[in-house]
Amino acid sequence: MTDTTRADAAPQLAASDIDTAFRDPALPLDERVGNLLGQMTLEEKAGLFFHSMITIGAGGELAEEDSAFGLPSTDDYVAGKFMSHFNVLGSAPDALMMARWQNRLQERAASTRLGIPVTLSTDPRHSFSDNPGAAMAAGPFSQWPEMLGLAAIGDEAVVEEFARVARLEYTAVGLRVALHPQIDLATEPRWSRQIATFGEDADLTSHLVAAYIRGFQGEALGEQSVATMTKHFPGGGPQKDGEDPHFAYGREQVYPGGRFEHHLKPFEAAFEAGTSQIMPYYGMPVGTEYEEVGFGFNKSVITGLLRERFGFDGIVCTDWGLLTDASIMGAEFPARAWGIEHLSPRERMLTALNAGVDQFGGESCPELLIDLVHSGEISEERLDVSARRLLREKFRLALFDAPFVDEKRAQAIVGSAEFRAAGEKAQRAAITVLTNDRILPLKRGLRLYVEGIDPAIAGEYGDVVNSPDQADAAVLRLQAPYETRDTMFENFFHAGSLEFSDEVLEHVVSVAAFVPTVVDVFLDRPAILAPIVDAAGAVVANFGANPRALLDVLVGDAGPQGRLPFDVPRSMAAVHDSRPDVPFDTEDPLFRFGHGLSL
Template sequence: MTTPIYRDPHRPVDERVEDLLARMTLEEKAGQLFHTMLSMGPGGTLAEEGTFLQCGTTELVAERQLTHFNLIGQGSAREMATWVNRVQGLAASTRLGIPLTLSTDPRHAFTENPGASFLAGDFSAWPEPLGLAAIGDAELVERFADTVRREYLAVGFRVALHPQIDLATEPRWSRQSGTFGSSADLSSELVRAYIRGLQGPQLGPQSVAAMVKHFPGGGPQKDGEDPHFPHGKEQVYPGGLRDYHLEPFKAAIEAGCSQMMPYYGQPVGTDWEEVGFGFNKDVLTGLLRERLGFEGIVCTDWGLLNDAEILGEPAAARAWGVEHLSVAERAAKALDAGTDQFGGEQCPELIVDLVRSGRISEERIDASVRRLLREKFVLGLFENPYVDVDKAEEIVGASEFTALGEAAQRRSLTVLTNRTLLPLAGRPNLYVQGVSEQTAAAYGNVVADPAEADVAVLRLGTPYEQRPGTFESFFHSGSLAFPEEELKEILRLLDTTPTLVCVNLERPAVLPEIAAKAAALVADYGASDAALLDVAFGRARAQGRLPFELPRSMAAVEASRPDVPDDTVDPVFPCGHGIEL
């Protein structure tokens, strides 16, 4: 029996793509246009029902003929590798045996948000991208991304739903921890390094494809609200710096990023159509394709077409500006705009109906399917979709990677003030809050009463306003100032004993009173208690510099322009501030 051209690894990729495309039914083509979520059953089994599943794995792969999936949830490296082999085996049993492209949100840091990222778990633990920006070392970012690549390859992830290169210009916006801060120049430098680390010199069998997000920059959200939700859908540019937010994306395209994700936001007050970016032809075709020359895959952010249920709660489709359109009309508009693939959706029958009704041509569908199939061939998935389960367990969280991550945690810590407290010496009496007493006991004598302590160590998070709804509660938004009663308790401790305060900056906290009274003030962006105490006791060097400014008041934040970096009046600490210890 003659081997089909698309199965022959010696044939040019373009020939293989055309051969496979010619063999595909319209239904099989339509399946390629969806990149949806899958969860994993116990022990790496295939989930046929679960929290994020509208359909079971078998139905999605064998019946709906989808071949791109984002794994939701966590498991051990062995479980993930086992699951990957099982689900790839299911794909191999289909008529054409098209292998799956499996993706993931970030899995290497300290933030868990079901809509954005996962705790490191078995993977090596690093600071958030903000922490990498605080270090500002492109070589380190490339090593980080190479570590991600090697750990992802070990368990079968071939697309990273990152890096996130929005600019952190609106201090209240909830997604800043995943960015490289407010500087377009630094973000541009670091995204080039990140893509080199993930993809290598060019995309190939040892690459993880980078899906860069969120084009054309999701930072300038009105009032800092997030467009996952209807009250945060407006994206505004009162400072006229629209092109400033494009700079990191230009760098990513020049570096060869394979995929691009437009954000949910609806631009207001510009010459672009006032519809969400996934539906926006001015942005996807006019700007991304024609002006910037991007030739890769455009995949929408998750959930633009259908209303859904998230964590047991109803969620409207994020069809901002086109809410009045039917689901089919939304899909057609997105395809007309230049979208190749729909994130978080699983309705290929919609595409079939659009083609058969004449609303969308099959040639238009073929253009996107070519891009999607080409990447599968280039990544070597047709030759090697499976992984070695034993090696996955050895590689993920290997000592080499863990040591690199721990060193980066320490380097990223940013000393904002030090009133002769640091470095600590000997074994002082320590009072701790927000710090593991067991960890602290390796550095000093832990006491229960701050009045008996030589030093207090207090770890705080950036303040936020609790929002209704389980899903929205993961997106920390609103005020950056500590509530009055909480601030009183903090200041009472600072008056009682010399205190090292460490604030986790997922957003720019407003903390002038704390800065004035703390014996030492440190910022972290994802670091263990041991990392903080190693720096406090002089066993490691903190080298971080603030990746954005820290405002003096919420009034200053509210008066600033969302698209302008570091725009608050008289900040407590400017962007770039840091004392090296």
């Protein structure tokens, strides 16, 4: 760490010299921002530009260094680097501990010279994912279907209700920025990130994103709001070969169908709904009118398209890890500086600032920014443009006025019985029946053979037996297939072929030969289901559902409402022949968007 990042090396200004007018809620917003900005040192301004990951210490204490993700201690972040924007990685056992940690973090921030409060953000944490690169396990929060499941329900009122519940649970523990919604269009069936999207259809996505933002932000940002960082501008779906640009082999976004503009439609709806922030994706566009560099460095996209054409004046935060290499779960990964890999981290930072970004996600190197100003390569006036946006949002969220949360209230709100019931109702509604050869609904009390379901839970619906030849019906739960990659982090991203292995298919056929069989598939990607359909008596898709939610539907206690949020291709040959940027482009799909049976 260089001396310029240490609090004790910054210009020393006594607390008595601080004009505290910025703390007066009666003053107009711009006056508060201007008063504070005018008193900030270069080092304090630089800290605003970095939005890195942070962990919750044991027992709700402030965390020390985290070796798994290469994170510094909390004290180093706040007092050493003057940072005040953090993405909370992982969770705590309960909401009380999470709220307690938040308050301790805010107390530490309040003890700094200007006492700038911390803004805490989070990836989605209400669903079934446990991918620390994209989403968190629900933990103490209520559990809902994935975004694809909300799209399968297709009801704006349900989406807004989810967002309202999530907002109440987030704010109860001090989470004030949602690193979502993700509104990329799932036009490449192999892409690993589509579980967190609203699917393949631009119109459906546009309607649902507006409801989502309303539920999180309200009519305007305020003390009860969660700001939304909508992603990934200008649309991250058209990935070459379906590979994700978290990794070098997925760096290219391609548009063989010439449909770049089509992927902008959901973002227009997000702008109209007032999203507070935008995150560009990692990928670099190939064969378009735009620069062939990653979107986070792309001036033609960020300034030309986002700022000038769409008039967006909110915060633009890069996706995580564009500047520096990182060690993640014991493996080394390069910075996602696609198209400018040859530049140094310092030069990449300058490129992104000149492109128009305000903040660097997943980075904590303010010393590079300070050096750029000292060298004259970037002006402090340019920093002030972004600093105003970042401070303005802190004031709008009332973080200066009410940075602390009520710990007991957090425990009562997060994961309340009411919110859990609403989440489970949505889980049931999202289940999508694809085929049914007069096997569903199952009668209660049957002899059941189950796989992927806790026998104790299945026993609430029938008599569980140990083999298919003893059963009246079988229920098998499967995960959509994916290819195993070299590192743990890569394997959180389900990518590659959509075909089930011969071993899985042979097993399904063998069970179905003994007994009428229901196969339930967690459809985080549109798997090649034809062999499963040929073998099973019924096939259903879930987009995040606990066993009881599934069995409630299978026995007819709840009616399935789900409709497919994308086409399900008939074969991998059809996938290979389709164009990644064009929706509904696989030839003769097995099931089309909107398909779903009632019972």
